[in-house]
Amino acid sequence: MDSSAAQTLVHEPSVIYPRLKIRLGRVITYAILISLALLMLLPFLWMISASLKMDKDVFRYPIEWVPAIPQWSNYIAIWTRIPFLTFFANTLKLTVTITLLQVFTSSFAAYAFAKLHFPGRDLLFLAYIGSIAIPWQVYMVPQFIMMRQLGLVDNHASLILLQAFSAFGVFLLRQFFVSIPDEILDAARIDGMSEYGIYFRIMLPLSKPALATLTIFTSVAVWNDFMGPLIYLTSQHLKTIQLGLRMFIQQYSADYALIMAAALVSLIPVVILFLALQRFFVEGIATTGVKG
Amino acid sequence: MSTVSLRQTTIAAGKRRSHFKKYLVAYSFILPNLIGFAIFTLVPMVFSLALSFMNWDGANQISWAGLDNFRRLLTDETFGISLRNTLFFVSGNVPLTMMASLGLALLLNQPLRGRNLFRTTFFFPYVASLVAVAVVWNMLFFPSAGPVNQVLISLGVQNPPRWAASVDWAMPTVIMASVWKGMGYYMIIYLAALQSIPSTLYEAAAVDGANGWQKFRHITLPMLTPATFFISVMLIISSFKIFDLIMVMTGGGPGRATNVLVIHIYNTAFREFRFGYSSSIAMVLLVMVLGITIVQFYMERRWVKYQ
Numbered sequence: 001m002d003s004s005a006a007q008t009l010v011h012e013p014s015v016i017y018p019r020l021k022i023r024l025g026r027v028i029t030y031a032i033l034i035s036l037a038l039l040m041l042l043p044f045l046w047m048i049s050a051s052l053k054m055d056k057d058v059f060r061y062p063i064e065w066v067p068a069i070p071q072w073s074n075y076i077a078i079w080t081r082i083p084f085l086t087f088f089a090n091t092l093k094l095t096v097t098i099t100l101l102q103v104f105t106s107s108f109a110a111y112a113f114a115k116l117h118f119p120g121r122d123l124l125f126l127a128y129i130g131s132i133a134i135p136w137q138v139y140m141v142p143q144f145i146m147m148r149q150l151g152l153v154d155n156h157a158s159l160i161l162l163q164a165f166s167a168f169g170v171f172l173l174r175q176f177f178v179s180i181p182d183e184i185l186d187a188a189r190i191d192g193m194s195e196y197g198i199y200f201r202i203m204l205p206l207s208k209p210a211l212a213t214l215t216i217f218t219s220v221a222v223w224n225d226f227m228g229p230l231i232y233l234t235s236q237h238l239k240t241i242q243l244g245l246r247m248f249i250q251q252y253s254a255d256y257a258l259i260m261a262a263a264l265v266s267l268i269p270v271v272i273l274f275l276a277l278q279r280f281f282v283e284g285i286a287t288t289g290v291k292g
Numbered sequence: 293m294s295t296v297s298l299r300q301t302t303i304a305a306g307k308r309r310s311h312f313k314k315y316l317v318a319y320s321f322i323l324p325n326l327i328g329f330a331i332f333t334l335v336p337m338v339f340s341l342a343l344s345f346m347n348w349d350g351a352n353q354i355s356w357a358g359l360d361n362f363r364r365l366l367t368d369e370t371f372g373i374s375l376r377n378t379l380f381f382v383s384g385n386v387p388l389t390m391m392a393s394l395g396l397a398l399l400l401n402q403p404l405r406g407r408n409l410f411r412t413t414f415f416f417p418y419v420a421s422l423v424a425v426a427v428v429w430n431m432l433f434f435p436s437a438g439p440v441n442q443v444l445i446s447l448g449v450q451n452p453p454r455w456a457a458s459v460d461w462a463m464p465t466v467i468m469a470s471v472w473k474g475m476g477y478y479m480i481i482y483l484a485a486l487q488s489i490p491s492t493l494y495e496a497a498a499v500d501g502a503n504g505w506q507k508f509r510h511i512t513l514p515m516l517t518p519a520t521f522f523i524s525v526m527l528i529i530s531s532f533k534i535f536d537l538i539m540v541m542t543g544g545g546p547g548r549a550t551n552v553l554v555i556h557i558y559n560t561a562f563r564e565f566r567f568g569y570s571s572s573i574a575m576v577l578l579v580m581v582l583g584i585t586i587v588q589f590y591m592e593r594r595w596v597k598y599q
Contacts, residue, residue: 059437112321142339165328263424
């Protein structure tokens with residue numbers, strides 16, 4: 001009797017004020033989420049704020065989040081201090097070339113792995129998967145030696161060749177292609193369509209989400225790549241934006257505002273791509289768990 | 293049914309010649325990728341193993357070293373330090389990132405307004421470039437005048453840590469930045485897993501009088517084990533590979549406080565041009581990553597529950 005009385009007592013508030021309880025829980029959840037979101041964004045907000053200040057004001061405390069006199073000239077200075085535009089153009093060129101090549105070669109191979117039969121298919125696919133598990137850092141040195149023998153060090157071609165043929169891309173697209181029913185392909189074959197025709201006119205149009213996922217992952221990875229360019233590119237006129245940013249930091253280490261402006265500008269293309277295509281990003285990760 | 297029977301007739305009618313042609317078509321799909329993959333990935337992998345038994349500075353004659361490189365590892369003080377630092381980073385980064393991403397996923401796995409906005413916000417640091425992120429973190433955590441320490445001082449902290457500039461705090465600072473950058477990504481994997489848990493399980497538990505904690509402990513956590521397994525494998529591998537963040541934030545310093553394995557490989561190969569020796573360090577990295585992954589897969593069936 002006692003225990004049941006205690007139980008009713010415990011349960012009573014939620015019976016009488018169920019709405020209030022739920023609403024209070026909501027408020028707390030929102031409060032936590034909003035403060036966490038601010039915490040996540042704080043470094044970026046500080047970056048924007050600092051990029052519009054004079055160097056001497058960047059570390060002034062208390063923080064002046066909105067500068068009284070925004071120094072827009074910082075955003076002009078970064079283009080003249082270092083060849084930022086060249087870095088930008090180089091990165092864009094690498095990103096577009098590598099992404100296109102990777103999506104093309106990967107989807108081509110993925111079609112054969114998913115839908116065609118040939119001797120050695122499974123063994124070969126195993127080699128592809130196995131190579132994904134091996135960190136690139138393990139074989140980056142022999143790769144470099146090879147590229148040096150080919151005379152491609154300090155040349156964009158080395159980075160393009162290294163990243164255009166991705167085992168990861170093949171794996172990602174193959175997993176998607178497998179889910180497309182064979183019946184559709186067989187029907188096309190009966191109608192006399194060649195395998196190439198099926199690939200171009202049936203497979204690719206049906207795989208837009210997967211192709212978009214690979215495109216986003218690859219382009220973001222290439223745009224943000226730091227170690228590859230660090231190893232391969234030494235000439236100023238070939239460097240990418242990430243290297244340029246680091247060079248900027250090292251050369252003008254006290255120009256805090258300019259560094260922040262440059263960092264912010266380097267983020268903009270990724271932000272645009274991300275916001276425009278974030279649906280694919282999220283779906284891509286959620287369904288495949290893949291990593292760029 | 294009709295397609296199956298049709299396929300059977302085509303196979304029956306097919307001659308060896310047509311098989312050969314079919315294989316040729318299949319190989320033509322694979323080749324563009326396979327040629328590049330074989331030359332630029334498979335060959336260097338094998339080469340890397342061979343190189344770890346060689347001595348080579350890249351200019352002079354390459355020579356056989358046998359196990360010398362591996363023996364040298366035992367006396368290389370920097371190697372020992374970078375191994376320890378790597379393990380320090382892994383043991384901090386992996387559990388913290390997992391807890392943070394699970395926490396975020398649980399918070400977001402509710403019918404909330406603006407859920408997508410929050411998800412996008414938490415995920416964003418993951419796509420931001422490491423260099424930009426590392427620079428901001430360094431400035432925020434500037435020892436003398438950085439905003440973080442100024443806030444700490446105004447809160448009455450006498451001697452705030454010197455963060456990335458101090459031997460003791462450099463690694464925790466790097467781990468903090470890494471967790472902040474990576475947790476949004478794993479949050480999305482957890483979120484997808486949470487959304488696939490059938491609500492009937494919770495309803496049944498509610499009928500049995502389970503409270504919130506009991507539901508979490510006996511439904512949510514077990515149902516999440518496949519995601520947890522997957523995330524732990526991915527996270528451990530990527531933590532062993534850490535390079536960019538540390539290179540830009542501390543350059544491996546101060547002293548050798550954040551000198552991790554990949555930085556040691558990089559320095560040995562591209563600054564000291566000891567290609568053979570650097571490959572032997574790379575082999576240690578490989579064995580550790582593969583070893584841990586294999587152990588994880590072996591342990592999988594003990595704790596991972598598939599529906």
